[in-house]
Amino acid sequence: MAIPIPGQPVRGSESGAPIMAVFDLLGRRWAMGIIWNLSRGPQTFRGLQNACETISPSILNSRIKELKQALIVDRSLEGYHLTPLGEELFTLLKPFGAWSINWAKTIVPKNPEKWDKCGDDIENQNSK
Amino acid sequence: MAIPIPGQPVRGSESGAPIMAVFDLLGRRWAMGIIWNLSRGPQTFRGLQNACETISPSILNSRIKELKQALIVDRSLEGYHLTPLGEELFTLLKPFGAWSINWAKTIVPKNPEKWDKCGDDIENQNSK
DNA sequence: CTCACTGCTACGAATAATGTAGCAATGAGG
DNA sequence: CCTCATTGCTACATTATTCGTAGCAGTGAG
Structure with missing residues (x-):
């Protein structure tokens, strides 16, 4: 599933209000749980999979891709981690x-x- | 779909951590958008439907039922509205x-x- | 009695998620 | 080299969730 682009119509809002794009993005299964888990520090794919117990790898992969595109998550040698924007989001969460x-x-x-x-x-x- | 009960296993958490139950509940399509819309005051079913532009009535009905069960939304003569718990949640949102x-x-x-x-x-x- | 509106249900079609198997890549040990 | 274990990720059939639309019962105005 493609990520919602603020300013473009998304689910629930033709106006493209950014808040609706955020709700669309975070309102997907596991999305907030992944951010919550990453707040503890970098995680491997497998680590996230274990943390989210019943998530399937294909969905985890999709959510990660989406969050990366949304500049909320990134990957480095230590594993997946929150970007500065992602950290900000976590403080709200x-x-x-x-x-x-x-x-x-x-x-x-x-x-x-x-x-x-x-x-x-x-x-x-x-x-x- | 039944609402997640904190303390019971939910999607993503066998431990029953309440935060996971919240993420399960709010991570359903439209849930946060509905709360956002209700923050402006009581709304009718139709009003919510228009605000959420493309939501289908059966889904809106499900989300409302779930949020009511979760004590986040209630209904009165003026329409659906946030409970005190729901207002609190909105201040976080x-x-x-x-x-x-x-x-x-x-x-x-x-x-x-x-x-x-x-x-x-x-x-x-x-x-x- | 009609008309318009409301809250809500039904239901087939479309989309998303689950659960499991498994593949290519990497690295340790022998 | 040759295993073996682990990791990131893909494939795919099954199942769950959502969409889109039609429509029903209830209420109130005219």
Whole structure:
């Protein structure tokens, strides 16, 4: 799938508003997870694959290509890593970690039937 | 599609880390765009459909159901709107608007072949 | 009763993702 | 050289998700 180009019509916006292009790009399966994982430092293809547990290599390959084209990810000898633009994006993504913990506490009691274990995972997540 | 429950295995994370559940939820097509649109105030189903231009009603319906289950969106007489949790989420999403403009300026010169018009849209986007 | 509109469902066609197998390249050990 | 293991990545059939369009029931105005 081609990356959305801001200024061009993308999914959800004929006007080409850049925010819609971003939502298109980040709204693809695994995209945000890949950025999150890369924030810890350079990763190999295999490393990312393991981090994303169930991603298939062909999709990982597509997402990486897209993020590279979008200048968010790049590759060096140490492996794939975030570009400066990607780092910036991650700083915006970071607060979602804390929000997600709060969200989990609110939502989980509303879905008791699906809720057994969890506690530890939630508490331990703020480790970066 | 069922919403991801933090603490339960979701796409990309057997551990059930809440952040992965959030990425799963927000990483679905249109999800972030819907939240973005609702930040301007209550919207009708049709209003959202028009705002998202090319979304199909069945998908819009699914996304709304999911976001409602996730306590991010609710419905009242005035229409669909963000819950307090949803408003919080939007404040995290908001900075992406500014970043996207910056990103657009960087990326567009790298894709000259796809770039004709754009300028005005980019400049005028920071209106909330 | 009609007309226009709304929220929403149905459903086939198109597109995207999964899961698995496997290939070429690289590097270590013998 | 010749294995063997590992890595980055491709291929491809199966399955899941989304698109695009038609249309139904409900509401309110005229």
